[in-house]
Amino acid sequence: MYRIITKLLLAAALGGFAGTAHAEESPTLEKIRAKNEITVGIREGSLPFNYLDDNNEQDGYSWQITLRIVDAVKEKLGLPDLAVKRLMVSPATRIQLVANQTLDLECSSTTNNTERQKQVSYGNTFYIVGPRLLVDKGSTIRNWTDLKDKSVVVNAGTTAEKLLRTMNSEKDWGANILLAKEASQGFMMVETGRADAAMMDDTGLFGLVARSKEPQRWEVTGDFLRKEAYGCMLRKDDAGFKEIVDETIAGMMLSGEMEELQKKYFQQPIAVKGGITLGVPLSDEMKALYKQPTDAAYD
Amino acid sequence: MNYAFEWGTILRAWPYLMQGLQTTLLLLVVGVVLGIALGTVLAICRMFGPRPLAALTTGYVNLFRSIPLILTIFWFYIMMPGVMRVLTGDPNLTVGPIYAALAALVLAEAAYFCEIVRAGIGSVRSGQMQACLSLGLTRWQALTNVILPQAFRNMTPSLLNQTIALLKDTSLVYVISMNDFLGAAVRIGQRDGRVVEVFIFVAVVYFVVCSAGTWLAGWLQKRLNPGKA
Amino acid sequence: MNYSWDWLIFLQPSITGEGAYGYLLLRGLLWTLAISSLSWVLAVAIAAAVGIARTLDFVVLRFLAATYVNIFRNIPLLVQLFLWYFVVPELLPTAWGTAIKRMDPLLNQYFTVVVGLTLYTAAKASEHIRSGIESVSAGQKQAGRSLGLTTAQSYRYVILPQAMRIVIPPMTSDFLNVFKNSSVALTIGLLELAGATYQLSEFSAQPFEFFAAATLIYMMITYTVILLMRAVERCTRIAGSLGAAS
Numbered sequence: 001m002y003r004i005i006t007k008l009l010l011a012a013a014l015g016g017f018a019g020t021a022h023a024e025e026s027p028t029l030e031k032i033r034a035k036n037e038i039t040v041g042i043r044e045g046s047l048p049f050n051y052l053d054d055n056n057e058q059d060g061y062s063w064q065i066t067l068r069i070v071d072a073v074k075e076k077l078g079l080p081d082l083a084v085k086r087l088m089v090s091p092a093t094r095i096q097l098v099a100n101q102t103l104d105l106e107c108s109s110t111t112n113n114t115e116r117q118k119q120v121s122y123g124n125t126f127y128i129v130g131p132r133l134l135v136d137k138g139s140t141i142r143n144w145t146d147l148k149d150k151s152v153v154v155n156a157g158t159t160a161e162k163l164l165r166t167m168n169s170e171k172d173w174g175a176n177i178l179l180a181k182e183a184s185q186g187f188m189m190v191e192t193g194r195a196d197a198a199m200m201d202d203t204g205l206f207g208l209v210a211r212s213k214e215p216q217r218w219e220v221t222g223d224f225l226r227k228e229a230y231g232c233m234l235r236k237d238d239a240g241f242k243e244i245v246d247e248t249i250a251g252m253m254l255s256g257e258m259e260e261l262q263k264k265y266f267q268q269p270i271a272v273k274g275g276i277t278l279g280v281p282l283s284d285e286m287k288a289l290y291k292q293p294t295d296a297a298y299d
Numbered sequence: 300m301n302y303a304f305e306w307g308t309i310l311r312a313w314p315y316l317m318q319g320l321q322t323t324l325l326l327l328v329v330g331v332v333l334g335i336a337l338g339t340v341l342a343i344c345r346m347f348g349p350r351p352l353a354a355l356t357t358g359y360v361n362l363f364r365s366i367p368l369i370l371t372i373f374w375f376y377i378m379m380p381g382v383m384r385v386l387t388g389d390p391n392l393t394v395g396p397i398y399a400a401l402a403a404l405v406l407a408e409a410a411y412f413c414e415i416v417r418a419g420i421g422s423v424r425s426g427q428m429q430a431c432l433s434l435g436l437t438r439w440q441a442l443t444n445v446i447l448p449q450a451f452r453n454m455t456p457s458l459l460n461q462t463i464a465l466l467k468d469t470s471l472v473y474v475i476s477m478n479d480f481l482g483a484a485v486r487i488g489q490r491d492g493r494v495v496e497v498f499i500f501v502a503v504v505y506f507v508v509c510s511a512g513t514w515l516a517g518w519l520q521k522r523l524n525p526g527k528a
Numbered sequence: 529m530n531y532s533w534d535w536l537i538f539l540q541p542s543i544t545g546e547g548a549y550g551y552l553l554l555r556g557l558l559w560t561l562a563i564s565s566l567s568w569v570l571a572v573a574i575a576a577a578v579g580i581a582r583t584l585d586f587v588v589l590r591f592l593a594a595t596y597v598n599i600f601r602n603i604p605l606l607v608q609l610f611l612w613y614f615v616v617p618e619l620l621p622t623a624w625g626t627a628i629k630r631m632d633p634l635l636n637q638y639f640t641v642v643v644g645l646t647l648y649t650a651a652k653a654s655e656h657i658r659s660g661i662e663s664v665s666a667g668q669k670q671a672g673r674s675l676g677l678t679t680a681q682s683y684r685y686v687i688l689p690q691a692m693r694i695v696i697p698p699m700t701s702d703f704l705n706v707f708k709n710s711s712v713a714l715t716i717g718l719l720e721l722a723g724a725t726y727q728l729s730e731f732s733a734q735p736f737e738f739f740a741a742a743t744l745i746y747m748m749i750t751y752t753v754i755l756l757m758r759a760v761e762r763c764t765r766i767a768g769s770l771g772a773a774s
Binding site for chain 3: 095165194
């Protein structure tokens, strides 16, 4: 223990010196410069946003955005050898890790909403989704009101969990809530018959279907309840760092690079299970977003 | 039973699983070394320290022994970065989950190791301390040169058993999504839809390692106390 | 770090509209108590049977009991729980597996945790029972036999009444272990005290208050149990034995 404390104290002392040498207006950038290291969040199975592919490599639409933002930070701070530390997160841990400043940046599939903005800030929206249901094609569940007395699995700590709990208590949906740690665990619970449906953001569900053993067996159903905006999470009230994140994403959108990424990860084969295709076209809403980047949440 | 096993998943994910195993070993080694060191210090404070210090140590041991390790891990995971920043005054300080897990394991296991060391010291006949003092050794000299070497010999089996318990406890870092052996295995199993094979594999590995440790502890126990069965 | 304390958070309604935060935390506590009490009772019963089996002269029984103890003692509890929850239903005949998975999810999780925790705890506790029985001197066993008692009778009238008193302290620590270990239930989605604490600390964004409350609750219950069992120990101790001195 003492060794760790000593190490931490030393790191703290060194960090303090470096910090005073180059004063930045952004605490995150200051920290990155002081440690010559940026810590970013990664996910195990958030298809096609941030996932581990067949070669155990990190990839995905949001992972590419992460890399682009890291490049922008390198350039801005003049640190070509900036170390990139990856930290595996789950829906239940990611917000805490950004809020307690362990993570500098988390771009995967995290909804930006006003309630979460009490703890963290968000960069420009990079995808628009909405919660829906994944069911077996033979299931009697067609829409939200069919959930009465059915077992529905949600990922612990997601907006879907809160929405389902709220609807259960306010609209009397009467669903039995099962908690999973990751999307893939939730899917497994539907596949093995433990849950009747999985409630998640639609794109995530398409990813799960594409990756499953029998894609034709599954169906994504239920009305589009509400729109949710995915954004990169960063430390609260850090205008300097947020500017880099926002500019990078807006730049990628306006240059057409983001549309290419959307094609690559949503419409073409990705290296998961020997090559699967999600088949999600670019919606009109997304087209509009790419033309007019914004960091606004939907609630 | 009509489950079709497919063990290839484990072979394909081998490098990833080995990474997880490394994390588990790191947790185990640091946990055991620092846990025994801190546990010994605590035990000495509790048995030979001035009364307020002894009371404080007792409180520490009782606190960590009465709350679940999972709760301790959560505590450190969520609170440690903020607390360490206040303590060090460095706003840029980060504490990765691995350090939070290590701190939680070391501090909690030290409470258990303390009890073992205490029993070990107690097992050395009290006359020896008096003999040392009458020979002109200081209490500290007596402790480090005479009492502790014998105590550690006597408590090797207990320490080994606690080490196995610690190895089993390291799997609890699953709750903060760490990539230890179990965490890596769960990820691979869920990614490939092969949790059945993966969990059986993990259980067998833990079983083999822990059984070997338990057997060794029993053998040592018999060697140290040939009189008892 | 600017943390704004708010100890009244427990009275406020949860953002999900499921009730006050304090109520949700207490619900977690009730699950913890429900899991640990049932698991402990079952574990003591199994441990007694296994512990006795290991001291009998019947080789097959002794071997079976030892195998059980070795397997369940040497696999982490979390892994065992995952085996019961994710693996066993897949390996059972399909109809049984489906029946298990189609149970009410909360009950299913509850019983899965109880099964896992019981078998894990019983393996450890049976060792305590065994050494309790072995600590009753061999002479008493022989004396019983020379008086013409059968094995069952000598256990019933001579050995067990003494052994059971000896094992009260280790059984207390077994209960406290079950009580703490019940927190693994959160890994399969059953929000007992530790799980509820983590979830509510995120919902409310006031983690310190929830973790402090949970820590206090765990400590209070632990101490209550220790005091209670000390009283039981005092009432049942054997006059003249070493335990009486304390």
